[in-house]
Every structure is written in C-alpha cells, then in structure tokens.
Amino acid sequence: MPSSISTHASTFSTFLTTSTTNPFSKPQTSISINGDNALSAYRTQATYTTHSRITGTVQVVSPNCDVRFDEVVITFEGTISTWLDRFNPTPASGGRTYAEKMFLKLTQPTDDTLLPIPRLLTKSKTYTFPFEFVIPEKLLPSACSHHRSTSSQETAEREEHLQLPPTSGDPLLPDANGVLVDDSFPDMLKIAYSINARIIRRRERDNKPVVLSSSVRKVRVMPYAEDAPPIMLDGEVTAAPAFAGGGSMGPRYVLKKEKDVKKSLFKPRLGRLLVSAHQPNPLHLHDPNKAGPPSTTMVPISLLFTKTTSSSSSSPPPKLTTITTKLRIHTTFSTTPFPHTPQQEAAGPVGNYSTTHTLSTRCISNTPWTGNEAKLSVPVSPPKGVMLVPSFSTCLGARSYSLEVIVGVQNSSSITLRIPLQVSFPPPVEAGAGVEVGVEEFFTPRSVAPPSSSSVADEERRGQLPPHMRPRANLPPEGLPAYVFPPVGGEGGVVRIPSPVGISPGCG
Structure with a gap:
C-alpha cells in the first residue's frame, strides 16, 4: 500500500x-x-x-x-x-x-x-x-x-x-x-x-x-472510535485570569477563571468569584443509519465565592443570570506531516479552521448556594443541522472540539470557560452481551448430588441434571407384569415387579 x-x-x-x-x-x-x-x-x-x-x-x-x-x-x-x-x-x-x-x-x-x-x-x-x-x-x-x-x-x-x-x-x-x-x-x-x-x-x-x-x-x-483518556493540560492552560483572551496563538482551553465581584460599578469589591469546570465524559455518537434520540453529556461546573474584606462578611454570594453553551469545531490541515495536537493552537505551516455553534441558553437565577459554593450540571447535545464526526488525528489533518461555557453574573461581566470535548463513536454494547452471559453460566456452580424424591420433577423440568442421572419411568419391559400401586403423595406411579426365581410369569 x-x-x-x-x-x-x-x-x-x-x-x-x-x-x-x-x-x-x-x-x-x-x-x-x-x-x-x-x-x-x-x-x-x-x-x-x-x-x-x-x-x-x-x-x-x-x-x-x-x-x-x-x-x-x-x-x-x-x-x-x-x-x-x-x-x-x-x-x-x-x-x-x-x-x-x-x-x-x-x-x-x-x-x-x-x-x-x-x-x-x-x-x-x-x-x-x-x-x-x-x-x-x-x-x-x-x-x-x-x-x-x-x-x-x-x-x-x-x-x-x-x-x-x-x-x-x-x-x-x-x-x-x-x-x-x-x-x-x-x-x-x-x-x-x-x-x-x-x-x-x-x-x-x-x-x-x-x-x-x-x-x-x-x-x-465512519469507523468506530473508542473513548480516549482526558487531554493532559498544563497548569498555565487550565487556569487563566479574567483578562486572558486566549487568542489564536494562545492557550486553547481555560478550565478555571476568577474575577472581582462588586455590588455596583463604583462600589468596592465584595469578593472574588472562581468558576471552574472538569472535562466532561465523551459525547457518544449514534449509528447514523438508525434514527434515535440525540446523545448527551453533562459538563460539571463549580462556583466558589471568596469574601475579601471583613465588611463583606455578611454579603450574600453574587446573583447568577444565565449560562450559555457553545460548541467550537476545530479543524487543522497541512501539506506536510505535522503533529496536530489538541493542547495548543497549531503554528507554522498549518492551516486552522474553526466554526462556532450556539447550543443553548438557560436561566440559572434560582441556583441554590450551599454557603459560598454552588454546583451546576450543564447538558450538551450535538447542534442541529451539523453532522459531527469522531475526534481524530492524521498526518495531514485533525478534528477536535471544545465547549465555551459563558456564566452570566448580575451587575458584572460574564465569565467564559473553554473546555475540551471529545466526540467518540464506540461500538454497540450488544456485540459482547452474549459472551458475558456464557461466561457467567460457565462459572456458575452445579450440584452433582443425587436429587431428593420431592425435587426430581422440578429438577427434571429445569434440565439441570445430565441425561444419565435423570430419573426414568419405571415401565416394565415386554413380557413382565406391571401393577399400579395406590397414589403416594397424591400421585400415581407405575413400578416393575420382577418375577420370583423358578416361577414363570403369570403364576400366582
């Protein structure tokens, strides 16, 4: 090849x-x-x-x-x-x-x-x-x-x-x-x-x-693409001050960001609000040949309000307004082999192409605070009208994804996080279901003790005994007499009575 x-x-x-x-x-x-x-x-x-x-x-x-x-x-x-x-x-x-x-x-x-x-x-x-x-x-x-x-x-x-x-x-x-x-x-x-x-x-x-x-x-x-480990990010990439812009040549991801909180524009600051996020689970794509509900993953968001002065000790946490999620699709390409890493915007003889799609805007004004902390779980689904492909990297091009999460704060500017998102296409789970059942059945202990008279019928119906140990009906062979005895335990039974030695069959 x-x-x-x-x-x-x-x-x-x-x-x-x-x-x-x-x-x-x-x-x-x-x-x-x-x-x-x-x-x-x-x-x-x-x-x-x-x-x-x-x-x-x-x-x-x-x-x-x-x-x-x-x-x-x-x-x-x-x-x-x-x-x-x-x-x-x-x-x-x-x-x-x-x-x-x-x-x-x-x-x-x-x-x-x-x-x-x-x-x-x-x-x-x-x-x-x-x-x-x-x-x-x-x-x-x-x-x-x-x-x-x-x-x-x-x-x-x-x-x-x-x-x-x-x-x-x-x-x-x-x-x-x-x-x-x-x-x-x-x-x-x-x-x-x-x-x-x-x-x-x-x-x-x-x-x-x-x-x-x-x-x-x-x-x-569209080949199967298994879930990859979380992207390893440096400390300077995962944390950025409020004024960090993260330009085209700067860090692509910002998982932590903090800013001053004021009661109004000309009032002294009441404290600092830290917003952080963790990398979400990969977004799983469904079989494109079958219709199904859209896939969803959750993005965990944590908020921590720290009071800076004693005068602000009685101040409540800031009031949140909305949270907006956007999906950024990154595509890199080159005419010579180049390491297309998702940690940093590519520089040099590499082209970059990005598009942004707004996913949702939700009201979070009623978010409960536990002391000075609050937690959010933001659902993320693929945008409508766009066909996503799994994240991949080749010698001449790559595709990666990231999320922009914008948290609105009352009487203040919003806080924007940029979170890596992996899109995968794992094989269906049904493919290995039969193997797991067979393994469990193989290691299930079986009883080889002789069955009791009361459980013979049940065990025979369940088929747990091998053929040579299953009870056989006591039917007489041809030429031997058979007698029906009174029922034992409510059931009738046919047993074989062998002829005494020296007495021919049929003698009294």
Whole structure:
C-alpha cells in the first residue's frame, strides 16, 4: 500500500496513463452495491463502519466493438487531500501547495474463470465481476512512517495516525436519508473512501498500463472510535485570569477563571468569584443509519465565592443570570506531516479552521448556594443541522472540539470557560452481551448430588441434571407384569415387579 505523500504546486500526477483511443471504442463500467435501490443509489448513501462488509458487482460492457484488455482491477481506497495557501513577502515564494496521500488500498482478487479467453470484450456482451470488502479496524504501519520530532511522540502519535479517519469534507455525498450533510470541514481538507474499477491494457512497446475505462463509487465511512483518556493540560492552560483572551496563538482551553465581584460599578469589591469546570465524559455518537434520540453529556461546573474584606462578611454570594453553551469545531490541515495536537493552537505551516455553534441558553437565577459554593450540571447535545464526526488525528489533518461555557453574573461581566470535548463513536454494547452471559453460566456452580424424591420433577423440568442421572419411568419391559400401586403423595406411579426365581410369569 503506498504511504508516501505527493506534494506539488499545481496539479496531481496519475500513476496510470489515460487511454487516447477512440472514445466510441472504450468499454463502459458501472459499480453497484448490494442493498442499494437502483433508482435512488446516488440519492441515499449508507454509512459503513468498522468490520462492515461492502459487497456488490462491477459490470463491464463494450457497446460498439470488440476491445482487447489485460486486467480488471477492483480496489477499495481511502485518500486524504489538502491544500494550503502560502503568504510570503515575495510572490515567487508564495502560492498554493497541494498534498495527497492514499492511506488505504484493498484489492479484490479477480476470479480467472470470469475472465474471457482470450482477453477480449465482445461487443454488446455484459461481463459481471463481484467484489467484497471489509472495513479494517486499523491501518498498516506503513500508512504512517514520517519522522517525529521527539521520541515521546512516537507511540501516542503513531497510534492515532493508524486509526481510520471518517469521511470528511464531501458536500455532495448524501447520508442514509438522502440528505446532504454539513460536517463543518473546509475545502482545504477532504477524506474520501471509494470503490474503483479499472479496465487495463498494457502497451506492447513498454508494458505500461493504460486505463481503457474506469468507474468510481464513493462510500461514506465512519469507523468506530473508542473513548480516549482526558487531554493532559498544563497548569498555565487550565487556569487563566479574567483578562486572558486566549487568542489564536494562545492557550486553547481555560478550565478555571476568577474575577472581582462588586455590588455596583463604583462600589468596592465584595469578593472574588472562581468558576471552574472538569472535562466532561465523551459525547457518544449514534449509528447514523438508525434514527434515535440525540446523545448527551453533562459538563460539571463549580462556583466558589471568596469574601475579601471583613465588611463583606455578611454579603450574600453574587446573583447568577444565565449560562450559555457553545460548541467550537476545530479543524487543522497541512501539506506536510505535522503533529496536530489538541493542547495548543497549531503554528507554522498549518492551516486552522474553526466554526462556532450556539447550543443553548438557560436561566440559572434560582441556583441554590450551599454557603459560598454552588454546583451546576450543564447538558450538551450535538447542534442541529451539523453532522459531527469522531475526534481524530492524521498526518495531514485533525478534528477536535471544545465547549465555551459563558456564566452570566448580575451587575458584572460574564465569565467564559473553554473546555475540551471529545466526540467518540464506540461500538454497540450488544456485540459482547452474549459472551458475558456464557461466561457467567460457565462459572456458575452445579450440584452433582443425587436429587431428593420431592425435587426430581422440578429438577427434571429445569434440565439441570445430565441425561444419565435423570430419573426414568419405571415401565416394565415386554413380557413382565406391571401393577399400579395406590397414589403416594397424591400421585400415581407405575413400578416393575420382577418375577420370583423358578416361577414363570403369570403364576400366582
């Protein structure tokens, strides 16, 4: 699988030569995926995830004449493409750079029995070639082989870059409901998965492959993404004074903030209000192919009011007004491998693109205070009209999220926190439910003691005894007498009475 990154300043180069033959003599190829409606195949698009099977057929037909060919190549490919404008003082050093990388390539083996002998596409005859691809769980190590700046980044960064990224930045690819979705990706970053079919003929003079006909079918992929550990933040990042702006090159996250509280603008201060937050649990995405309630996570907020002077000892805590939550979506991209870390705004040859979506505004004027402390739990759900993808990081781009929590204080300016938020897409829990039940049943102790007469019927109904220990009905074999005894305990029983020695059956 190719792992190199092609970077150039104008157009992309192709590794296969396009055929220059008469277009009327070219064969036609089409790709169909099983389960799609032929009338709406390109208006609805299922989302595939880890271990999903994509099956279908490639149909080839030459409508006008017989065409010689050598190979039918069917592949499943994943590519990432970026571009970046360089603004330099001199025009010669500026311009736009492009990069494209194929991080995944699966090839469908072709059944030789389906290929005609000789390799000739007969006019107006349709040839069908099936394919089946399975979305892998991880990429091969060769997909990320660039040099890291420090050895400490080797393990963590490489592990992130070997995870499959989701389909991103394609505004013309609909979802399972046939709706064009907005994933808030810029034009500078695009991640695409597609099924490619090529009819190839090799030139006789140099054996170079020539593409006679090709077809591409895009598919939407959202691999499973497990919950990641909380982001490790430095002390200077998690705490900031009230005047900290956190510009584009400053700390991205502010988990603590404090400010002076006054009764009015020209009155002396009564104390200081400290607002802090903890990183919330990851926001879990649901299966995009199934309708369900929106996912929600809770953000814990703590408020602490500290009185500064003895004259303010009798002053109550400040009155709160509203709390507003906003979701900031961060996308970084580059044309060369770069560590896209979520702790700091990227600098250098990296582009940044961010969008902000207001989630909710709630009234908190009735928040109860316990002494000088108060606690809030703010629910957070995905914004409407925006398709979120799991947080990811690759060699050329990354996606991360953060929350802006704005706490309003009466007679004072508001306090804004910026909290990291991880978005994940864990596998369904039902997948391991059957295994857990089997394990518990295996370790459940079983009794091997002979059953009592009163519990034989119950244990037989429950099926807890092996077949050779289950009580059998005392029915006599053929030729032996059977007598019905009076009921014992309200039930009748049939028992076998063996014949005495020397007395034939039926004697008195």
